[in-house]
Amino acid sequence: MGSADVVRDGPAKAFMLCNEAIVRGAIEADVKVVSAYPGSPTTEILDTFSGVKSNFDYRMEISSNEKVALETCAGAAMVGHRSISSMKSVGMNVASDSFFSLSYTGVKGGMVIVMADDPQAHSSQTEQDGRAFGPSAYVPMLEPSNPAEAKRMVKLAFDLSEKHGVPVLMRTTTRVNHQSGIVELDKIVRKPFEKLDWSHAPARFTTVADTARKFKLQLLERTKRLEEEFNSSDLNRVEGTGSEVGIVTSGAGYNYAVEAARILGIKPSILKLGTTYPLPKRLIADFLKKVKTVIVVEELSPYLELHVTAIAKDANPSVKIIGKWTGHFSEAFEYNTNIVVDAFAKALGLRTPVDYDAVMAKAEELKKGLSDRPPTFCPGCPHRATLWALLQATKGMKHILSTDIGCYSMSFLEPLNYGDSMLSMGACMGVAAGMQYAAKEKVIAMVGDSTFYHAALPGLVNAIHHNDDFTLIILDNEVTAMTGQQPNPGSDYNAGGQPAKRIVLEDVIRGMGITDITVIDPYQAKAVVQPIKEALARKGPNIIISRRACALYADRNKRKRGEAILSNKVDKDVCKKPYACIRSFNCPAISIDDDDRKATISKELCDRCDVCAKLCPFGSIKLREGE
Amino acid sequence: MASDEFSVYMSGVGGQGLVLLSNVMGSACASVGIQAITGEQHGLSQRSGSINIHMRIGEQIRSPLIPIAGADAILALEALEALRYVEYLKPGGVVVMNKRIQHPIIETIGHMKDKATRYMSVEEVKARLSEVTDKVAVVDALEIAKKAGNPLTENIVMLGALSTLEAFPIPEEALKKSIAENVPKKAVDVNLRAFDLGKQAAFETLCNIVKCKK
Structure with a gap:
């Protein structure tokens, strides 16, 4: 497990988190540039690359946001080096502007983007289905089901990327990223890092108007070639033949489908799709011709189901298709084996070996009075102290709190239930601007340091330029705490511990023209209530910086120092x-x-x-x- | 299901070191050629919240999540967290749970407001679990970990206890080697001591109710 196995030379076997296996695959593929912003469920990719950096000569940065990360990888791949970025579903939204253009211009060096969706919204704002990015941008998309497959796929993705001159999307979900399993380690063969010559025609990577139209025709041809290649790729495979019942599935759904079939004692034919864009239509058509019933197992939107239905129209119009449209599966939340067992049983008229409803009912009875334990601020967390002080300072003051993404988001949970809106990274600023136009109450925006640098800066520029009347509280805890205390632009080091220039918050804010800045140490507790009160009473835009290191980060440093x-x-x-x-x-x-x-x-x-x-x-x- | 399969549902509170346990077990499996997969929880839920790891050992297992009523054992590093996931236990499955309770802050607030309430106790949890299984063992892991030399080794104490089960498929030697490889160098001895003391405790609290290894 962990970093030791990621650097261990093969051939060998190791037990690895999928995110570690992805890193190992990229290292075996001789990746040269790594750039990412943390976000669950992908964070361990960045952490692992950062942790083993001293063993290899790739260049790496923890970028200020996902768009910058993707562009950094794009730049390196334009020159000709292999690059990889990883981001969570909503991070892909941030990066998508350049992502779409990059599909047009293409790349020279292999470029892989790992994009992880979060069905169940375990640690995300929404359950968005990122599979839409593949087809809408014409970017090939691969989906692994487990760590061993993810490692193999990331290597193939680099080859595919270079062969077709296009970035490759590897789409995962939480239950794939956060799955550990046994992985075969291959030999690590790496060429020494060297800078390359820029040897392209002028404007080779420029897309607008005429060139965009030219690129569009090219990428349609490229997609045709990819589909042909995927029709015979071993990333797509059929398991079990001769059954009248077929399963079409991919990613996490495959894992549950296999186990559900085992529990029910049935042996369906399973078409496991590893390439989900472009879909191997001929392969799917051939599969549909051999079955009478096909069950589509996929989380979130009916993406595969839509295409299976369309392909069946010519391939086998009489095939019965079971999925979300028939009501057997939901578009909401992540699946598990039980959900798939129930759907299979209902579709095929089988009995489940266990009465799950009865088990759940008994469990609920036993758990009566058991207190919930939602995530909360850690002991010593400066956010707890800041929020306590803010609650005291705003007693009797009608106000709206526009919050943002980070540990402090938890203030809306039990037991505080404090906070009125939270949309996306950096959104507290724009939302506060709108609120101060529309609402009678005092408006307070709250953002962490990392999120401030990530996407709130343009919001602050906007607020200052328009003289918006709200108070911004910046919670400066030195690190990107939520995802595991990674360095951010306010740190004096970056990936792998390499030195970095520390951006000073106050300098940035003063440079933009705000002088009303109140800096507090939340550990002073009662003593900071009055300064907060006074700052809130003044006309905005003004700023309160609550500065104190994340307790987990501070503890780690204490242990390092032997304190x-x-x-x-x-x-x-x-x-x-x-x-x-x-x-x-x-x-x-x-x-x-x-x-x-x-x-x-x-x-x-x-x-x-x-x-x-x-x-x-x-x-x-x-x-x-x-x- | 094949008889050589073993699924253990591990639960606890964020910060108790569950991920280390699954890594120790998984690496041990890799070293002796046994297939193992896990479904883990990282990210938001780690912040003093309830957490769980599905640990699954067996050649044919593909799902990282244990089905309802599919766990051979629940290993709970905190007692309330054993009850929270009781639906995953096979009827008559084994529960090995820590004696320690970390009171959820929500329960404490309720407690502050209503003087008549009392916290849910280990005895209460055990009594409730006993309605679905007669195999519940309570281990005083914090005491034992302190005896081993470091209160942070509670997780390894619990693993030691679990490892005594006859159905537990990972050989002890591989497990100990894996502990040594997965904990910080200076903490190897104390963790191995914690493992042995956990085993010893199991002989007293677990092996009188369920079949253990010789």
Whole structure:
């Protein structure tokens, strides 16, 4: 597992997260430039590339956003080097402007874009189906089902990209990215990094009007060639023959379909598609001719189902097609084996071996009164302290809070339920601009440092230029905390620990013309309430910067330096149970002792930010003795 | 399902080191040529929230997610998190759960507002689980981890306990080698000690209710 296996020379076998297997595949394919912005479920791709960077000579950056990342890869591939970028579904939206053009211009060096959708919206705003990007941009799209296949596919994707001069999209989903499995490691053969000569005709990668029209005709021809190649590619395969029942599936759906068939004791023919754009129409037609019923297993939109239905019109008009349109599957949420078992059983008139409804009903009965445990701010998290102070400062003040994407997004969850809107990276600014036009209340926008650099900067330019009246709170915790504390433009290092120029927030803001900047340390707790209050009372646009390092990041640095992580405790003789340490603060390290109902602090969980001690009116919270 | 298959549903609270457990088990499988896959949780849910990992061992398994009523065992690093996923347990399956409870902040707030409420206890969790299986073992992993020399080795204590099950398919030698390869160098000894102490604890709390290895 992990970095050790990613750098280990093959042939060998290793247990790897799919995201690590993707990195290993790219390294075996001699990738030369890596550029990405973190985002679940792809983050471990960036983390792994960053973690093993010292072992290889590829150039890498953690970009300020996905569009810049994709363009960086595009530039390198235009020159002739192999490049890879990874991004989550909504990151692809940000990058898509250049993505569409890049399909027109094409590339010289192999270029692969890993795009991960998040059915179930585990850690995303929406469940968008990124498979639409392949056909709408005419970019070939591959879909693996597991780590071993992902590793093989990423290598083939580079070859395909170079052969056809087009970037290749590798589309995954959360349950593929975050699946570990056994992977065959091949020998690592890499050429030393060297800069290449730029040897293209002028405007070779420029697309508009005439050239765009020329490119369009070329890419249609390219797509035809790709489809022909995919008709006989072993990335698409039929498992099991002779059955009247066929399954058409790809990606995560394949895994559930195989297991569901096993549970039901049936042996359907399975067409597993690894190339989902362009679809291998002849292969699908041949498959449809041999079955009477075909079940399409795919999460989210009926993309395969639509094409299977269209192909069946000529290939086998009498074939019965089971999918979302027949009501057997939903377009909502991720699938699992049980969902597919139920659909197969319903479609084929079979009984499920387990009465799942009964199992679930019993489980619900047993779980009555079991408290939910949604994600929350970590012990020591500066956001908890900032939000506490903001809640105090806005007491009695009618206001709207326009928030953004990051750990602080969790403020809208139980138990705070604080925050009014959250759309996408950087959106708090534009949304706040509209709100201050339309609403009577004070408008507050809130964004983290990484998101600020990612996509909020144009929003700030807009707000300053139009003299919009809102207060922006920037939560500066030094890193991109949500995805695992990666460096961002406010850090003095970048991928692989290489030194980087630190962008100073205040300089950027002052440079744009705002001088009303209030900087606070949220750990000061009560002491920062008044400055926040005053800043909010002034006419915007003005800025509050709440600055304190992410607690997980600070702890990691402490451990590196050999410093102990201290903890607080409650002096029960002094505690008079006002619960000031719990109310509106909600630290998971603090609970109530069932015996005396006084607050108690977990030594294992406490991070000693000491904010709770400052909140206690009786001074009952102190440093744990002997530390 | 083939008899050589083993699925364990692992649950806990973000930050308890579940991913390390699946890596230790998976790497051990790779080293002895056993097929293994997992469905893991990374990202948002790690922030002190409920987390789970589906660990699946077996030649023919393709789904990274254990089906409902498909887990041979639940390994819970926190007691409430054993109950939260009870639907995944096979009827009569084994539950190995930590004695420790981390009170969810939502429960604490309810507690603050209503003096009559009490936290859900380990005994309560055990009693409820006993309605669907007679094989529930409670391990005081934090105490044992401290005895091993580091409270952070709770996860390995629990793995040690689980590994005593007769149905657990990974050879002990491979597992120990994998622990040594997957934890920081200076923490190898304490983790191996935690593993052994976890095994020892299982002989007292687990092996009297379910078949264990000799």
